[in-house]
Amino acid sequence: MATIKDVARHAGVSSATVSRVLMNQGNVSAKTAAAVQKSIAQLGYHPNALARQLRRQHTQTIYVIIPSIDNTFFSEVYRGIESEALVHHYQAFLVNTNNDKNQENLFLSALVQKQTDGIISLSAAAATGVIERQVAGLPMVIACQYLEDGSLPNVAIDNIAAAKEAVTHLLDLGHRNIGCLSGPATNVLYRDRLTGYLRALAEHDIPVNMGYVSYGNSTLQSGYDRGLELLLGHPEITAVFAAGDVMAIGSMKAARRLGRRIPQDYAVVGFDDLDITRFCDPPLTTIHQPMFEIGKYSMQTLLDLIEGKPTQNQRLLEYRLIVRESTVEHA
Amino acid sequence: MATIKDVARHAGVSSATVSRVLMNQGNVSAKTAAAVQKSIAQLGYHPNALARQLRRQHTQTIYVIIPSIDNTFFSEVYRGIESEALVHHYQAFLVNTNNDKNQENLFLSALVQKQTDGIISLSAAAATGVIERQVAGLPMVIACQYLEDGSLPNVAIDNIAAAKEAVTHLLDLGHRNIGCLSGPATNVLYRDRLTGYLRALAEHDIPVNMGYVSYGNSTLQSGYDRGLELLLGHPEITAVFAAGDVMAIGSMKAARRLGRRIPQDYAVVGFDDLDITRFCDPPLTTIHQPMFEIGKYSMQTLLDLIEGKPTQNQRLLEYRLIVRESTVEHA
């Protein structure tokens, strides 16, 4: 690979001059600039980003930590991040932790070493790791989740209120025995959504049966498994609130297998509003999260952080309940 | 951030010694090693990867180019890549091009500059860009697709044979008017699958009606749109071969909307065997691709390339038809 020196020699100038045209910060005559450009093209020269970044002490690069790459929810948030990064000439890279603590640790220390300008984590768990490891100081924002000690800026929706609205929708339809398919209790997100579920019940003076809430792991299969259990163990349940569309879809299959018709015998509401929910049979009633915007604002916040501007510590975006055909008045 | 010099000073040794314990390549007494380790811990030192890589001239890093991050097919392939990378102490990063030529170009030149050790592209289009730009020389392999001039190693399945098998399955069930939901004709993958479709028909002496083939863009929506068109324009069609599960699922909604029962009135077979296909209603008959293995072998091939070992230029893995409930004997 050609280096800047090769170009300099080829163009008959010093490497400083080549660097100047590379950075095009003026102060170089049109003639030599042209000559240098020509040499660059002829030699197929590409500046070495490593060397440049080492010298400049910043990378114009951010990394996004994603807990599980196969969830399209995260992909959409990522797209928002990416598009915003692009307009600010930052480059976004993705790391996938597979929900694996080991992997997270590995990546985090790798990222610190990589001298990235900033990190957006879509997992509060990973973020906790960072802080324990005292690599704070590296600009970082959390998207979709948040740290309970509020130590890092975050952008998300109000999950408690949203979940409450979803469950209230079921209550308004006359359902009284409502199951809850939650995610891992270690995750704030699912704790909040569970809280919303409980509050909605409380507001309608419905006694809580903790047997109605089941904890899955956000996969289709666990939506199916937990959904099956729920219906088998509590046949009186007529509706379910799933704290994620993926689990909702899994549970719909479980209901069908038990001969329940959706929505007549079993109403289901999801959470997230993934693309696929419009193509289910029946289309899923769910909470819409502005995924793209969450990504976009996360990136904006990160940029503020990088540039040392003051930032809002918590940014809550708008959600909304989208009623489709998977919920109907209780018979 | 503490540098190696800080550690050296703190431990009362030279930076060379610190480097030696960092690389733990022996030749340093247990006593000083311990002292250095202690200083490292105390100062919270992390080696600067940029500097290290600049000096060592390799990064232990590979990048994976993904055309669209929201397709779970790619995620699964990526997981295979990642797991294999991990055991070889390589770090895999992801870049998403959103099927956008501009983005691809941007990323590619960025990657060259980043001095990565290698690239795995899940898009032949991106790979073509690389070659035009004469940044060959950078180890690179293509997964799932291939370049028609055979200039880069690739690992995939035999898409022609697989598509042919899928369509033959429909023919064996007695279907004669079979639609084809293809992807962009610019993509070898879809051209191959279309070829498979045509060959199956030819083998059964069924005249081809090119009106039966429609070109979508691999989204749920386009599966729906093209599927609707197909059924509206050619109501005599009783089965469809979709060159991707995502489009298959979209088209199922279109069929339902027109009052067709699946599979009785309309049989559909997909391609890929995404997780979601098991949770559709009805579960989708499809071609299973060994996504994880494709990823794994791609990474192995890339490593061989990096280490200068001889590599197999084309590796075809096994696929298989999985018959579920979306296909049934033609009435």
Next chain:
DNA sequence: AACAATTCTGATAACGATTACATTTTGAGT
């Protein structure tokens, strides 16, 4: 033609690590 002000350009010191080579220290064997 002389001079100052301006614009270009080149030498060189960083950035933070690794490593070849030189040097010192250690320790075993006598």
Next chain:
DNA sequence: ACTCAAAATGTAATCGTTATCAGAATTGTT
């Protein structure tokens, strides 16, 4: 104690850039 090889350490060059500073070339003004 002395020698000598082996082990441990230090010095300094290097990776490919950018940025500071100083010097050279150009321009404009009188």
